[in-house]
Amino acid sequence: MKSSLLEIIYLLASVTFIIGLKMMGNAKTARNGNLIGAVGMTLAILGTIFLYDGGHQVSTTTFVLIFGAIAIGTVIGWLTAVKVQMTKMPELVSLFNGMGGACAALIGLIEYPHAAETGMGMGGMLCIILGLIIGSVSFSGSIIAFMKLNGTLKKAIRLTAYNMINNVFLLALFAFGAYFLMAASVPVAAIYVLLLMSLLYGVLFTIPIGGADMPVVISLLNSFTGLAAATGGFLYDNQAMQTGGILVGSAGTLLTLAMCKAMNRPLSNVIFGAFGESAKSGSGSGSSIEGSIKDISISDSAILMNYAKKVIIVPGYGLAVAQAQHVIKELENLLEERGVTVKYAIHPVAGRMPGHMNVLLAESNVAYDKLVEMEDINPEFAQTDVVLVVGANDVVNPAAKTDPSSPIFGMPILDVENAQHIIVNKRSMNAGYAGIENELFYNPKTSMLFGDAKDALSKLVTELKTL
Amino acid sequence: MEQIITAIAEHRQLLYIIILSIFVGVEVIGNVPTVLHTPLMSGANAIHGVVIVGAIIVMLKTESSLGMVLGFLAVILGTLNVVGGFVVTDRMLEMFKKKK
Numbered sequence: 001m002k003s004s005l006l007e008i009i010y011l012l013a014s015v016t017f018i019i020g021l022k023m024m025g026n027a028k029t030a031r032n033g034n035l036i037g038a039v040g041m042t043l044a045i046l047g048t049i050f051l052y053d054g055g056h057q058v059s060t061t062t063f064v065l066i067f068g069a070i071a072i073g074t075v076i077g078w079l080t081a082v083k084v085q086m087t088k089m090p091e092l093v094s095l096f097n098g099m100g101g102a103c104a105a106l107i108g109l110i111e112y113p114h115a116a117e118t119g120m121g122m123g124g125m126l127c128i129i130l131g132l133i134i135g136s137v138s139f140s141g142s143i144i145a146f147m148k149l150n151g152t153l154k155k156a157i158r159l160t161a162y163n164m165i166n167n168v169f170l171l172a173l174f175a176f177g178a179y180f181l182m183a184a185s186v187p188v189a190a191i192y193v194l195l196l197m198s199l200l201y202g203v204l205f206t207i208p209i210g211g212a213d214m215p216v217v218i219s220l221l222n223s224f225t226g227l228a229a230a231t232g233g234f235l236y237d238n239q240a241m242q243t244g245g246i247l248v249g250s251a252g253t254l255l256t257l258a259m260c261k262a263m264n265r266p267l268s269n270v271i272f273g274a275f276g277e278s279a280k281s282g283s284g285s286g287s288s289i290e291g292s293i294k295d296i297s298i299s300d301s302a303i304l305m306n307y308a309k310k311v312i313i314v315p316g317y318g319l320a321v322a323q324a325q326h327v328i329k330e331l332e333n334l335l336e337e338r339g340v341t342v343k344y345a346i347h348p349v350a351g352r353m354p355g356h357m358n359v360l361l362a363e364s365n366v367a368y369d370k371l372v373e374m375e376d377i378n379p380e381f382a383q384t385d386v387v388l389v390v391g392a393n394d395v396v397n398p399a400a401k402t403d404p405s406s407p408i409f410g411m412p413i414l415d416v417e418n419a420q421h422i423i424v425n426k427r428s429m430n431a432g433y434a435g436i437e438n439e440l441f442y443n444p445k446t447s448m449l450f451g452d453a454k455d456a457l458s459k460l461v462t463e464l465k466t467l
Numbered sequence: 468m469e470q471i472i473t474a475i476a477e478h479r480q481l482l483y484i485i486i487l488s489i490f491v492g493v494e495v496i497g498n499v500p501t502v503l504h505t506p507l508m509s510g511a512n513a514i515h516g517v518v519i520v521g522a523i524i525v526m527l528k529t530e531s532s533l534g535m536v537l538g539f540l541a542v543i544l545g546t547l548n549v550v551g552g553f554v555v556t557d558r559m560l561e562m563f564k565k566k567k
Contacts, residue, residue, distance in 0.1 A: 017514050018491055024510045024556075025499040031560040034510050038553040041517060045549075048520045054527040062535075066526050069539050073546020081554035086562070092555055093509045100516050100548035106541035107521045110534045123478075219508050225515045232521035234481065242481075243488050244517035250492030251511055255504060262501055348501045355505040362562040373501065 016040025101138030104228035108132030140202030223252025296447035308385035318391015513552025519545025
């Protein structure tokens, strides 16, 4: 009776995962979808605690420990998630993903000695080994991704023949994994070697990838963790884990590919592409850019925008870092009051994650219909008087269209150079995240407004008020 | 050869689940606007937190103290994934809702 009830709960949970994920694909239903998933998860967890039959009497201490662990995890997870700033969201997703991976790896680690002792079948052993490898890779990879986005780890490290080393290492990892399945008896301690190797591979896999590509990597690692969860599901013949895991595995893979498509780069290029190296040679050719940089003062910018008919704002990561989303809304209000049409041009990969800018600007109550996606806004630049680029760089770099040697060549960009005037707000002349020069800054129509986004925009707002 | 065929036949239900889940996953994500990619990734992230169920099973089953310690750790990590994942996603989506 108890175990049948549990099976029904798992069935319900699986259905909530599917419906929840489906609803999350639409802006209107997304929030409820997330809640439905959470309810299903709670059911599955509570059901497992009270109805799972482990084959022996479970002591009260165990229950206390389980609830203790859940309480600790809930408090830490909840507090971190509630307190984090909107700009730090991508890192946090990566971190939580890593936790899931570590959880899957630990399950493998605990089950292995037991399985080796009882001579578990090939299938079960395969699940344990795969779960351990994938979970560990996902864990250490996510931690590296977290550190990269966080800025702790800045440079993409790429040795010569890096791909070769990585691939050989991956083969060795799988060969060692296969050894556990084939060999008659393996010393129990060897599982720790496998664990270390997997952790190391996660680091090797993620570390050469540039920070700008981290969202794609996180999405990929996300689907890895899904697979790791699924292997656990096969091990315990647990339907909720199976469906949840595979669902995230396949959905995550597709999402990864969709993100790559938004950047117009194949996935293999993200993972194996020597982005860092070509960027260096790219900046070498940067000296060939002709023209000079032109400064613009706050008051000139204000006048220019005040008498414009139409202003398009291009937000980038700089806006997020400076927390300038509220000031920019104020600027929008002021300009609109004076009859200026204001729109925001959202590049699919502006910021550090797709949708990052939408989330950020929605926080400061910018109307949804003012955020225009790239394909829709590009034809409008020609009829625009002033484009204000705030902390964006690579997404407005014409080299993506004109320079085949550029590492971002082929990425669709916002055609801001078609506008009458372009004002670029940047902290300095440093290159953007991709580490390459931007000839837009040397365009005769472009004026540079140097300074922190929040600071510069606040001054701009003050100036506009006096006009 | 015969072994492989029997193995497939024996595990056919499992194979059904795998194949159908893959299709459902692909179907569910298809045609999602770019804007929702981040929250969706975060939501999917929370859902694979279902791995916590495995960690709980470990704690219910294990008889060794090492298993208990590692299981305890695994449940904490799994809970972080689940709770953090859902709360972060909710916060992101809350932003979307305010607009209208």
